[in-house]
Each structure stands twice: as C-alpha cells, then as structure tokens.
Amino acid sequence: MISPEPTESCCIAGANGPLTQAEAEAAAARFKALADPMRLRLLSHIAAAECSDVCVCTLTEPLGITQPTVSHHMKKLVEAGLVTREQRGRMAHYSIVPEAFAQIRDIVDVRGLRFV
Numbered sequence: 001m002i003s004p005e006p007t008e009s010c011c012i013a014g015a016n017g018p019l020t021q022a023e024a025e026a027a028a029a030r031f032k033a034l035a036d037p038m039r040l041r042l043l044s045h046i047a048a049a050e051c052s053d054v055c056v057c058t059l060t061e062p063l064g065i066t067q068p069t070v071s072h073h074m075k076k077l078v079e080a081g082l083v084t085r086e087q088r089g090r091m092a093h094y095s096i097v098p099e100a101f102a103q104i105r106d107i108v109d110v111r112g113l114r115f116v
Contacts, residue, residue, distance in 0.1 A: 019107070026081065027107050030100060033080035038065065039073050046083060046094055053086065053093040 019027065033039055041063055046054045047062045074094060077083045081103070085095045 023103075024077065027103060030080045030082055030104060032102075033076050033082060036076075038063070038069075039077055042070065042073055043077065043082065043096070046096055051097040055088075056092045056094065 078085050086093045
C-alpha cells in the first residue's frame with residue numbers, strides 16, 4: 001500500500017501542552033457550571049456590565065426568576081471560580097473572574113492548537 005503524499009500538518013502544537021490533573025478538574029467544574037442555560041444567562045448579564053460588578057437585585061427581573069434561584073445559580077458560579085461575590089449590606093454583588101475565562105478560552109482553543 002502506497003501512502004499518500006504528505007500534506008501540510010493539520011495543526012501546530014501550542015506551548016501549553018496537555019492539561020494536568022488539577023487543571024482538568026478545575027476546568028471540568030467550570031464547564032459543568034456553564035452547562036446550565038440559566039447560569040449562562042446570568043453570566044451574560046454580569047459580563048454586559050463590563051468591568052463593573054452587578055448587584056443580585058438587578059438580575060431577578062430581567063431573567064424572570066426569584067432571588068433564591070439567582071442565589072442558587074450564583075453560588076455554583078462562585079464555587080466554580082467563574083465569578084466573585086462581595087457582600088455589601090444585604091445585597092451581594094458579583095464580578096467576572098477574567099483569569100477563569102482565559103483558561104476556558106485556552107482549553108476551547110484546543111490548548112493552543114492552531115488548525116491549518
């Protein structure tokens with residue numbers, strides 16, 4: 001059997017290499033948290049605030065959900081390291097963790113592989 005002519009490589013490996021066990025576990029927790037449509041909607045509202053934090057009180061009405069439901073989902077996002085929570089009086093304020101999304105982008109970008 002004659003092998004076909006070699007063609008350009010389908011991808012060029014990046015510098016990041018394979019995930020470690022700890023990186024894989026952290027990423028899996030983040031992807032699990034992101035697998036819920038309501039959590040994605042909550043994140044999109046927080047991300048839309050750009051660099052500002054978002055009060056939990058502003059998330060219930062536009063999403064049509066109750067404050068306990070928001071709190072439940074936000075707790076999962078905080079535990080996954082995707083957002084931070086700061087208590088101000090009776091209200092919680094949330095902010096995106098840019099480093100977490102950089103890691104997700106890196107993984108989704110196939111750990112630095114560039115397809116040709």
